[in-house]
Amino acid sequence: MTQTVSAPALEMRGITKRYPGVVANDGIDLEIRPGEIHALLGENGAGKSTLMNILYGLATPDAGEILLDDTAVTIAGPADAIARGISMVHQHFMLVPVLSVADNILLGEETMANPIFLDRREAHRRIVDLGKRFGFDIDPEMKVESLSVGWQQRVEILKALYRDARILVLDEPTAVLTPQETKDIFLVLQRLADEGHSIIFISHKLFEVLEIADRITVIRRGQVVGTRIPSETNEDDLAELMVGRNVQLVVDRGESHPAEPALTVNDLRVTDDRGQESVKGVSFEVRAGEIFGIAGVAGNGQEELVEALTGLRSPTAGQVSVAGKDVTRHGPRALQQAGMSFVPGDRHRFGLVLSFPLEDNLILTQYDEAPYSRGMVRNDAAIRAWAKQAIAEYDIRTPSATVTAGTLSGGNQQKAVVAREFSRKLTTLILDQPTRGLDVGSIEFIHRQVVAKRDAGAAILLVSAELDEVLELSDRVAVMYRGEIVAVVDGPTAEREDIGLLMATGRRGAAAEAALVAATHVTGPGVEA
Amino acid sequence: MTALRRLWALAVIPIISIVLALLLGSLLIIASSLAIGESLNLLLPLIAYESLLEGATGLSLLDVNAAGVPSLAFSIDPDRAARALTSTVAAAAPLVLTGLAVGVGFKAGLFNIGGTGQVLVGAFVAAIVGAAVADQPVPIAVTVALAAGALGGAFYGFIPGALKAFTGAHEVVSTIMLNSLAFFIIVGLVNDIFKIVGPSFARTADVGNAALPVLFGRNGTVGVLIALAAVPITWFLIYRTTLGFEIRTVGANPSAARYAGMSPRRLIILTMSLCGLFAGLAGSIEILTLGYYPAVFGTGIGFAGITVALLGRAHPVGILLAALLLGGMRAGAPSMQITANIPIEIIDVIQGLILLFLAAEVVIRRTFRIRAERVTPGELGTVAKTYGEGTV
Numbered sequence: 032m033t034q035t036v037s038a039p040a041l042e043m044r045g046i047t048k049r050y051p052g053v054v055a056n057d058g059i060d061l062e063i064r065p066g067e068i069h070a071l072l073g074e075n076g077a078g079k080s081t082l083m084n085i086l087y088g089l090a091t092p093d094a095g096e097i098l099l100d101d102t103a104v105t106i107a108g109p110a111d112a113i114a115r116g117i118s119m120v121h122q123h124f125m126l127v128p129v130l131s132v133a134d135n136i137l138l139g140e141e142t143m144a145n146p147i148f149l150d151r152r153e154a155h156r157r158i159v160d161l162g163k164r165f166g167f168d169i170d171p172e173m174k175v176e177s178l179s180v181g182w183q184q185r186v187e188i189l190k191a192l193y194r195d196a197r198i199l200v201l202d203e204p205t206a207v208l209t210p211q212e213t214k215d216i217f218l219v220l221q222r223l224a225d226e227g228h229s230i231i232f233i234s235h236k237l238f239e240v241l242e243i244a245d246r247i248t249v250i251r252r253g254q255v256v257g258t259r260i261p262s263e264t265n266e267d268d269l270a271e272l273m274v275g276r277n278v279q280l281v282v283d284r285g286e287s288h289p290a291e292p293a294l295t296v297n298d299l300r301v302t303d304d305r306g307q308e309s310v311k312g313v314s315f316e317v318r319a320g321e322i323f324g325i326a327g328v329a330g331n332g333q334e335e336l337v338e339a340l341t342g343l344r345s346p347t348a349g350q351v352s353v354a355g356k357d358v359t360r361h362g363p364r365a366l367q368q369a370g371m372s373f374v375p376g377d378r379h380r381f382g383l384v385l386s387f388p389l390e391d392n393l394i395l396t397q398y399d400e401a402p403y404s405r406g407m408v409r410n411d412a413a414i415r416a417w418a419k420q421a422i423a424e425y426d427i428r429t430p431s432a433t434v435t436a437g438t439l440s441g442g443n444q445q446k447a448v449v450a451r452e453f454s455r456k457l458t459t460l461i462l463d464q465p466t467r468g469l470d471v472g473s474i475e476f477i478h479r480q481v482v483a484k485r486d487a488g489a490a491i492l493l494v495s496a497e498l499d500e501v502l503e504l505s506d507r508v509a510v511m512y513r514g515e516i517v518a519v520v521d522g523p524t525a526e527r528e529d530i531g532l533l534m535a536t537g538r539r540g541a542a543a544e545a546a547l548v549a550a551t552h553v554t555g556p557g558v559e560a
Numbered sequence: 561m562t563a564l565r566r567l568w569a570l571a572v573i574p575i576i577s578i579v580l581a582l583l584l585g586s587l588l589i590i591a592s593s594l595a596i597g598e599s600l601n602l603l604l605p606l607i608a609y610e611s612l613l614e615g616a617t618g619l620s621l622l623d624v625n626a627a628g629v630p631s632l633a634f635s636i637d638p639d640r641a642a643r644a645l646t647s648t649v650a651a652a653a654p655l656v657l658t659g660l661a662v663g664v665g666f667k668a669g670l671f672n673i674g675g676t677g678q679v680l681v682g683a684f685v686a687a688i689v690g691a692a693v694a695d696q697p698v699p700i701a702v703t704v705a706l707a708a709g710a711l712g713g714a715f716y717g718f719i720p721g722a723l724k725a726f727t728g729a730h731e732v733v734s735t736i737m738l739n740s741l742a743f744f745i746i747v748g749l750v751n752d753i754f755k756i757v758g759p760s761f762a763r764t765a766d767v768g769n770a771a772l773p774v775l776f777g778r779n780g781t782v783g784v785l786i787a788l789a790a791v792p793i794t795w796f797l798i799y800r801t802t803l804g805f806e807i808r809t810v811g812a813n814p815s816a817a818r819y820a821g822m823s824p825r826r827l828i829i830l831t832m833s834l835c836g837l838f839a840g841l842a843g844s845i846e847i848l849t850l851g852y853y854p855a856v857f858g859t860g861i862g863f864a865g866i867t868v869a870l871l872g873r874a875h876p877v878g879i880l881l882a883a884l885l886l887g888g889m890r891a892g893a894p895s896m897q898i899t900a901n902i903p904i905e906i907i908d909v910i911q912g913l914i915l916l917f918l919a920a921e922v923v924i925r926r927t928f929r930i931r932a933e934r935v936t937p938g939e940l941g942t943v944a945k946t947y948g949e950g951t952v
């Protein structure tokens with residue numbers, strides 16, 4: 032693993048990149064050794080993705096140089112980067128869902144039998160071989176859309192390996208993975224590093240970084256503020272280095288004072304896109320002034336449940352009521368009017384219009400309400416004023432309110448969605464992965480806001496793939512397993528182990544252990560957990 | 561500075577497309593002159609384009625001697641210029657409207673190929689209603705006929721909108737079919753039920769007082785004012801109203817629109833109807849200028865709307881400029897035919913070439929090494945789907 036200091040495989044020197052109104056990278060020096068797993072840490076908008084985009088040829092630096100094996104190079108574009116052995120797995124996936132695994136891997140890197148036809152057989156053989164070598168069996172003919180996120184991530188990595196990457200960049204690869212999937216991916220990364228590949232790994236999860244990295248470089252506002260070795264640092268130290276202040280990693284949520292039920296769900300059944308029932312008769316109630324958390328491995332029906340509750344998907348049976356009023360099958364507009372606010376899990380699909388200015392995104396669900404519109408006409412002054420306030424209050428790092436949302440860093444996009452949804456007059460708040468992609472400082476802030484909303488009397492439903500987040504915030508915790516709620520426990524006294532077993536097996540205690548043993552090794556690609 | 565750069569980023573592809581189309585067009589001009597047995601004259605395209613410009617604006621740049629050799633000579637005849645410019649704006653007016661009929665659709669992520677059919681239906685309704693109110697006072701007759709034509713077009717846009725909203729039928733396919741349907745039904749009606757006795761060819765009755773009053777020049781009708789007014793009105797609608805925000809949101813990200821509480825169905829129907837309304841108005845203006853609906857009313861304005869919208873990057877102001885360009889080409893073509901002995905149809909070819917190059921944007925960007933404005937991965941699909949959304 033950690034070998035004696037050898038010549039760097041990659042050096043970036045004095046990299047500077049300016050965008051209108053921001054210096055995204057401000058003289059960054061970075062050195063990556065062969066066979067090293069090097070983590071990049073930094074606040075949202077610190078410039079991590081930008082630096083990696085420069086390395087991958089997606090952006091041109093204004094100053095600085097890149098050295099590969101001690102030779103200065105200019106990287107003209109992704110094709111050039113790939114030719115030089117640099118591959119990147121992006122923060123947001125870039126796979127074509129309707130194509131097969133093999134097609135996705137071959138895209139842009141076709142193995143030709145002759146100048147006209149692809150050599151599919153040879154390509155398949157290479158893909159299967161690669162998969163075997165790194166410990167994952169994959170059928171190259173599976174459609175990507177039928178794979179779980181964890182397996183899609185593996186396809187992304189496979190794609191990079193297929194291109195003989197010596198340097199592999201992974202931008203927040205674990206943000207959407209379950210703990211087990213993360214463990215599996217880490218095994219793959221470790222094996223790659225042992226074989227001499229260099230890996231640059233970006234994550235906001237400090238414990239992960241401490242676990243996997245050989246060295247950690249911290250970036251703040253476009254500058255390197257320090258490099259650490261895991262054995263000589265800890266989470267608090269890293270958080271402080273990143274944010275520049277002491278971060279409270281666990282917020283103090285205080286006592287809850289639940290009142291009357293605000294959101295009631297009764298025997299709800301929902302089918303997914305493939306026509307399979309993925310929510311199988313779920314009932315629960317969330318009371319005003321309470322945070323009700325739903326824990327569960329992604330893909331156990333949480334997504335469909337949330338969509339049904341927020342009017343994006345029509346349930347096949349059951350009732351939903353908000354503040355005593357039946358709202359089953361009501362659309363998003365009616366639910367918003369009934370006092371519901373919703374932070375969706377997929378910010379690019381639902382939460383934002385990336386080609387619109389940030390300020391328009393900040394009113395996406397309020398665009399036709401006073402003061403943002405007068406009659407049918409937009410009120411720009413009010414929109415600007417709110418944007419200014421939201422940017423300040425939620426610390427959205429952006430050069431201005433008029434840049435398109437797509438230019439914001441991933442975490443800042445998330446903050447924009449949260450700012451918008453938290454600002455509504457609301458009685459019920461539905462949060463789906465509210466802190467995905469956020470840095471520790473922002474998570475602390477958002478968690479405080481959630482608790483404040485609860486104390487102000489809102490009924491809050493929290494769905495998160497982060498068990499720690501659910502346990503930290505929830506007054507009551509439900510575990511969802513294969514479309515059903517298998518247990519509801521008291522939040523403050525919930526045992527992490529207990530919940531973990533429920534998530535994995537739907538059972539408790541000895542029965543769970545037995546089920547776990549029986550279930551090992553039967554999961555393959557795309558198999559729902 | 562950055563504003564200028566943004567404008568340039570938007571305009572660069574249209575400009576390159578126009579230049580390439582003119583270059584290729586000049587080859588065709590030379591070829592066509594050779595085909596009719598004239599001797600090779602490499603300066604012919606220059607002469608042709610100059611006479612096109614002169615026909616469109618009255619601005620003369622060249623003097624051609626008896627031997628056919630041009631020399632630089634700048635001159636402008638005010639009378640000629642006034643006439644030429646009037647013709648240009650008159651030809652541009654319906655193009656502005658058909659351009660909007662496509663451009664507004666782009667904003668909602670819809671590709672309205674049905675301009676042709678919507679023009680025909682609008683024109684036909686305007687002709688029939690116009691004939692019915694032919695004896696009313698001019699302001700009433702004109703208003704009623706125009707309104708009827710616009711509504712006729714809107715109805716013919718509503719149909720594919722509703723089909724898409726409720727059955728998912730793709731508007732490109734349904735509007736193409738509706739174009740043929742409108743053409744043949746109307747031909748049938750004009751040659752049968754609505755045919756008047758008298759003229760040697762089939763046509764509908766005269767629209768009388770519903771004919772568009774001429775306000776300036778020979779053919780500067782009320783239609784020009786309507787088209788000019790449509791530009792700021794559409795801009796306001798798209799960029800300043802909540803409805804426009806809804807239309808743009810549905811176009812850029814339909815899932816987000818649903819999440820935000822908008823109704824994509826309602827917006828698809830509404831937008832397609834609005835597109836039809838613009839096209840119907842364009843057809844009405846054409847017919848109420850002519851005075852009746854002829855046996856076969858073939859007009860390229862519906863289809864040209866696609867070129868206008870793409871050239872104008874789906875922005876109302878861009879559409880106005882593009883319509884003026886194509887309108888100028890139409891107005892100047894006869895002068896080109898006379899001076900350079902080039903068939904008028906070359907204009908349609910050039911227009912077709914412009915469309916071809918616009919559609920080949922990716923190829924052009926590669927060839928001329930123009931970087932696209934960086935788009936984030938999630939946006940790529942949207943951009944591919946809704947051309948011109950980059951103008952937001």
Ligand SMILES: Nc1ncnc2c1ncn2[C@@H]1O[C@H](COP(=O)(O)OP(=O)(O)OP(=O)(O)O)[C@@H](O)[C@H]1O
Pocket residue numbers: 050051053054055073074075076077078079080081082122428429430438439440441442443468934
């Ligand atoms: N294409 C662009 N145009 C304009 N500004 C940009 C662009 N890309 C990035 N930026 C700006 O550069 C800064 C750094 O963004 P970057 O995406 O590198 O952050 P990051 O460290 O990856 O953050 P996160 O953890 O939230 O993903 C941000 O302020 C962002 O607004």
Ligand SMILES: [Mg+2]
Pocket residue numbers: 079080081122202440441442
């Ligand atoms: Mg990033």
